[in-house]
Amino acid sequence: MDYFNYSRRQASEVYVGGTPMGGTNPIRVQSMTNTPTTDTEACVEQAIRIIEAGGEYVRLTTQGTREAENLKNINIGLRSKGYGTPLIADVHFNPKVAEVAALYAEGVRINPGNYTDAARTFKKLEYTDEEYAKEIQKIRERLVPFLNICKENHTAIRIGVNHGSLSDRIMSRYGDTPAGMVESCMEFLRICVEEQFTDVVISIKASNTVIMVKTVRLLVAQMEKEGMAFPLHLGVTEAGDGEDGRIKSALGIGALLCDGLGDTIRVSLTEAPEAEIPVARKLVDYVSKRNGHIYIPGTEAEGFCYTDPARRTTTPVGNIGGGHVPIVISARLNGNMETNGQFRPDYIYCGQTLPEERQPGIGYIVDANRWDGSEGTYPAFSHKQLIELHYSQAKRKFLFLTYLTLDEEAIACLRRHPETVVIAQSNHANRLGEFRGLAHQLMASGLKNPLVFFQYYKETCLEDFQLKAATDMGALLIDGLCDGILLYNDGDAISDLKLDETAFGILQAGRLRTSKTEYISCPGCGRTLYDLEATIARIKTATSHLKGLKIGIMGCIVNGPGEMADADYGYVGAGRGKISLYKKKECIEKNIPEEQAVEKLLELIAKDKATE
Known part of the structure; x- marks a missing residue:
């Protein structure tokens, strides 16, 4: 390979x-x-x-x-x-x-x-x-x-x-x-x-x-x-x-x-x-569609293990990199600064215009030629602005780079400025390959600047956007290369709030950052012993506010207790019309009538929450 x-x-x-x-x-x-x-x-x-x-x-x-x-x-x-x-x-x-x-x-x-x-x-x-x-x-x-x-x-x-x-x-x-x-x-x-x-x-x-x-x-x-x-x-x-x-x-x-x-x-x-x-x-x-793409001349960094990769070592820049969870940057070039409290971006990239009203706790990134030095704002530079970046007094900077522009001048600049976060860009048919090339070149050069991946799309269908973004980010997350994600969709077919929610959803799917309740539920088969879809809907309605909780919902025992190994609670079909409830791998209650089981699960969760 x-x-x-x-x-x-x-x-x-x-x-x-x-x-x-x-x-x-x-x-x-x-x-x-x-x-x-x-x-x-x-x-x-x-x-x-x-x-x-x-x-x-x-x-x-x-x-x-x-x-x-x-x-x-x-x-x-x-x-x-x-x-x-x-x-x-x-x-x-x-x-x-x-x-x-x-x-x-x-x-x-x-x-x-x-x-x-x-x-x-x-x-x-x-x-x-x-x-x-x-x-x-x-x-x-x-x-x-x-x-x-x-x-x-x-x-x-x-x-x-x-x-x-x-x-x-x-x-x-x-x-x-x-x-x-x-x-x-x-x-x-x-x-x-x-x-x-x-x-x-x-x-x-x-x-x-x-x-x-x-x-x-x-x-x-x-x-x-x-x-x-x-x-x-x-x-x-x-x-x-x-x-x-x-x-x-x-x-x-x-x-x-x-x-x-x-x-x-x-x-x-x-x-x-x-x-x-x-x-x-x-x-x-x-x-x-990537088949036959233009060749990418990448080289794996020494010490990288494809079958068991570790997170790339980086020097933290504020809350980016180091031991911090990957950040979410939202691009708001249309002036809309509305956010969702549950999926609130860590930074907003504003392009040429800083908003007059800014939300506390969010960093605002503006193009370097428009940066005014105000608190909570940070300049973003392009490869052409490397000299300006070198002389900038900002304590936190962002540099947009492609793999091909990571030249000797850029490497020297990043080496002298560890306070710079790299935002990787690519228009290649196989953008994963170019992003990997850039990350490995940073590692091979001994650079520990945090790395954010900018994924650009032009989709009119939310499902298509989500599938493509998750596909493009998957290997980057697994390989330990990601300190942040910036998703952008050209046009107004998909709202900024949905873009943010998708970014958080991708990080949670990659086991890097939790922002909501996680449901581990099987698709159902001829072994399924109850109405899975209706049950999941009921459980979600009652528990979706419990951030960080993992609930396993299984049709039968084939994979039930094992696949729920890291779930906090499990709801497993035990027989026709009968449900068993689990806490981690331990069965707490067996053969509960199906019509009582969801309420019993909620009671178990509420009881544990009350004693925390």
């Missing part, structure tokens, strides 16, 4: 029915039904809605042999209506179910965390090397018969690791870490390779975008080390709904797509499955 220049990773080709992925095939988009897999008519109807929205694969939950057997009827129902889209069975816990599903679906997803290992108890287990080897042998004994069935039926498999369902065995040896997630996957991949079964797709997902991106990067590095090139399925689990779900998904999936990783994607939203497809398509189309 070229860190500065976009090109797709060359994965091996895998046939899933008549729709291959990997190789030179386009990046495929897919979704998953949320109807019971025993209901043939409902599954066929929903699959058709997914397909007509542009879905190229349809996944169905397959929790038992009844559901697995019914895949035959669903498959026949779809084919009889003229749809040839491949079906993928989603299997947890029971290898026998996977073996049945392989007879009737074009693909089967299995989860290494619960395919052979016992259900999670979150207990620390001790294994000798010999005992651990025996556990691997158990996996082989369970997996090989399944692989043989898949060979006979030309069925592809997806080895799908979820952060929320790592086994106690893996966590005991590797911890709840990217390394553990990668090893969980590699144990199964090595057996596939030994058995010469190559129709394999891989996914490693998490609701935490940082863990998700770092783990996929680490997996690709490990596969390359072992001579493997299997295609990748990308997704952020439990991303939620609405704008937050889209921003979070775009940030995680986009960060990997921008590095050429990914052969199929699913955007997991707690909404109707067909609503996921247009979002996924927009992400793929946006990133794919």
Whole structure:
């Protein structure tokens, strides 16, 4: 992979029915039904809605042999209506179910965390090397018969690791870490390779975008080390709904797509499955436009680790850089200085005109030729004004720079003026590559000036703007390069307040700055035991004012307690019409009637808040 220049990773080709992925095939988009897999008519109807929205694969939950057997009827129902889209069975816990599903679906997803290992108890287990080897042998004994069935039926498999369902065995040896997630996957991949079964797709997902991106990067590095090139399925689990779900998904999936990783994607939203497809398509189309861009001559700075990057070391300039959370700068060139208290920018860039009335707590940035030295205001310089910057007496300065204008003169100026914050600009087709080039050149030059990324758009649709901005910022946040973000959209189609809210939303999705309640909610599937969308709406209405709180809302126990590992509270389907409530990983109350569960959750939160 070229860190500065976009090109797709060359994965091996895998046939899933008549729709291959990997190789030179386009990046495929897919979704998953949320109807019971025993209901043939409902599954066929929903699959058709997914397909007509542009879905190229349809996944169905397959929790038992009844559901697995019914895949035959669903498959026949779809084919009889003229749809040839491949079906993928989603299997947890029971290898026998996977073996049945392989007879009737074009693909089967299995989860290494619960395919052979016992259900999670979150207990620390001790294994000798010999005992651990025996556990691997158990996996082989369970997996090989399944692989043989898949060979006979030309069925592809997806080895799908979820952060929320790592086994106690893996966590005991590797911890709840990217390394553990990668090893969980590699144990199964090595057996596939030994058995010469190559129709394999891989996914490693998490609701935490940082863990998700770092783990996929680490997996690709490990596969390359072992001579493997299997295609990748990308997704952020439990991303939620609405704008937050889209921003979070775009940030995680986009960060990997921008590095050429990914052969199929699913955007997991707690909404109707067909609503996921247009979002996924927009992400793929946006990133794919970078193909064939003008070459960027970047060089990685010494000490940078792509698979586990640390935040770039900077000297703080006021509240920018150092150990401070990344700032938000809002560009207000139209004179409108209205702000939202919850998403209030740290600085406002005013261009040529300072407002007469200024809000306390906000810094105002004005072009250097209009700076009057008044308190709470700061000058902004261009590359052409380096000499003026050098002689300016301002204690805090801002310098707009592109990668190509970071020349020897600019480097010398920044070295002499650590009180200068760099605002990076780019008009390149692959602006990520140029931004990375500038950041790494600063590091290689020993410069510790804080770095803010200026992202410019001209969108008329809010969703398009949010998806593109989150995609463009994702890798910059994960790589530890960002001390601030400035989003600007030319025109008046999107309000300044929405631009600010989006900037804060991106920083929260990247786990760098919290500005609101976070909801970790699954998209729902045939296992879901209650009305997810309605429940989330009720919980959001009652808790959206609780800044910094994380609430997990899960349809069932497959990923529930694990994916909610860093959530403060959890609401998990325990049975038909029954809910269990969690505090962190601890189950506080089991099998509450669904009609009482939301109130019980709110009572639990209120009780804890009262004792703080």
